[in-house]
C-alpha cells in the first residue's frame with residue numbers, strides 16, 4: 001500500500017487518460033459509523049450504481065467500478081484503516097489504493113484524471129505526533145504521521161547491577177545515587193526527544209512514563225516541546241509496537257476533535273460577532289462564489305442536492321437561475337461535495353468535523369471568511 005506523500009499525490013495528479021476515463025473513489029469505512037462490513041459495502045453499492053448510470057455505458061468505467069468493488073469486498077483491516085481512496089483506469093494500467101488512518105468523505109467521480117483533492121487535504125492537515133516513552137533506564141522516541149512511523153530513537157542507560165545486593169548501611173547512599181542517576185537519565189531522555197524534534201519535527205508530543213518520571217521529564221523538556229504537550233498515554237517503555245501505535249492513534253483522534261472544536265468555536269464567534277463567518281449552505285455557497293472563504297467546515301456525512309452554473313461555475317442550493325451571471329443552472333446530486341471541491345480549488349483549508357453538535361446547529365456547514 002503506497003504511503004501518502006506529496007510525491008505520490010503529485011504523480012497521481014499528473015496522470016492523464018487519453019482514451020478512457022479515470023474512476024476515483026473515496027470510501028468512509030470508519031468503524032464507529034459503520035459497525036458492520038455490510039454497512040459501508042451498501043454505501044459503496046449506491047455510489048457505484050450512480051457512477052455506472054452516469055457513465056453512458058462505458059465498458060472501461062464499468063470494469064474499473066468492478067475492480068473497486070472487488071477490492072473493498074476482499075476486506076479492510078479496520079483496526080488501522082478509517083478511509084479508502086482508490087483510483088482506477090484499467091485501459092491505461094492505473095490502479096492505486098490508499099488505506100487511510102483518517103476518515104474520508106465517501107464519493108465516486110469519473111474524469112480525465114484522478115480526483116486527488118481529498119488526499120491533498122488529508123496530507124495538508126496531517127500533524128506529526130511525537131511519542132516519548134520513558135522509565136528509569138530506557139527512553140524511546142517515536143514520530144508518527146498518518147499512522148506511519150517516520151522516526152525512531154532509543155536510549156538505554158543501565159543502573160549499576162550490584163545495587164540490590166548491598167547491605168542495610170549502604171542503602172541510604174544507594175537511594176540517593178539512584179535518584180541522581182534517574183534524574184540524569186530523564187535529562188538525557190528529554191535531550192533525545194529534542195534531537196528527534198530537530199531532525200523530524202512534530203506538532204504534538206505525548207508521554208508514556210510512570211508518574212514520578214513523567215513529572216521530572218515534563219520539567220526537563222525544552223520549551224518548544226513543553227508547548228507541544230498533548231497529554232499522557234498509559235504505555236510502558238517496553239510495550240510492543242502495536243500498543244504504541246494504537247495509543248498514538250488515540251491521541252491523534254483526540255487532537256483532531258480538539259482542532260475541529262476550536263474551528264467551530266471560531267466560526268460561532270465569527271457568525272455572531274465580526275461578520276467574518278458564514279453558517280448554513282446558502283451563505284457558504286455565496287461566500288465560495290465570491291471567493292471569500294478561508295476555511296470550510298463541514299459535518300461528516302452532510303450532503304444535499306443543489307445546482308452548479310455551467311457558464312461561471314457558481315454553486316447554488318436553489319435553481320434554476322445562476323445568482324451570479326443569470327445563466328441556467330444544472331442540477332448536481334451533492335452540492336456539498338461540489339463546495340468541497342471548489343474550496344480545494346481555491347486553496348481553502350477544509351475541516352470535516354465529526355460528531356460536532358455545535359456545527360450541526362449552525363447548519364452542518366460553515367466558513368471562516370477572509371473578509
Ligand SMILES: [Zn+2]
Nearest residue numbers: 309312322325
Ligand atoms: Zn453563472
